[in-house]
Amino acid sequence: MYTLFYAPTPNGKKVTLMLEALNVPYQVIPINIRKGDQFLPSFLAISPNNRIPALIDHDTGIEIFESGAILTYLAEKHGQFLPANGSDRYAVLQWLHWQIGGLGPMAGQNHHFNHYAAEIVPYGIKRYTEETARLYGVLNKQLANKTYVASDEYSIADMAIYPWITLYEHQKQDIWQFPHIARYLETMAARDDVQRGMHKYADFDWETSLTEAQLRELLEQHLQG
Secondary structure: OEEEEEOOOHHHHHHHHHHHHHOOOEEEEEOOOOOOHHHOHHHHOOOOOOOOOEEEEOOOOEEEEOHHHHHHHHHHHHOOOOOOOHHHHHHHHHHHHHHHHHHHHHHHHHHHHHHHOOOOOHHHHHHHHHHHHHHHHHHHHHHHHOOOOOOOOOOHHHHHHHHHHOOOOOOOOOHHHOHHHHHHHHHHHOOHHHHHHHHOOOOOOOOOOOOHHHHHHHHHHHHOO
């Protein structure tokens, strides 16, 4: 059994995609990052960088934060969605890290300057919209002759990348300039496990926050199964 600390962001959805693909039991503790739940001491004890997602594996007692680490851990534990060795393994890992080090941070800054900054900053808007477009171009080229990102097999690289590129309109990207990405979005959306993972907890309550006592109580309930 797993406990997932979750909010319905691209990084949170990476892990629900994985858990749904594995078809394993898990429970969710909602972390309302708009209300400051990520700063509660019991959450910081598991995720000291005050970011979701984080995961507890109740079978092993292992606690993990950072989405890429969680995906890798689950893939290795269950022997799925990451080849065990050889060039195929590193093809997946390099695209996983491409998302973690490139697409995620740049698209995140894109979101900030296009939608959330307290003032309009033309330089920031231009820089991050263009850098997002460059990264889309890299991905589009990679997908020209592959069903999925790293190969023709579904992997944790896809789970990491897909939630971010579903937001192409939010990122001011014309998806029809990237026809291979457009095809890939359709391929991914046709998977039942992807539909479940993307829409899990779609009714997330952004108006309610947790107290430290409530979080401790939820953790205790989850530990008891």
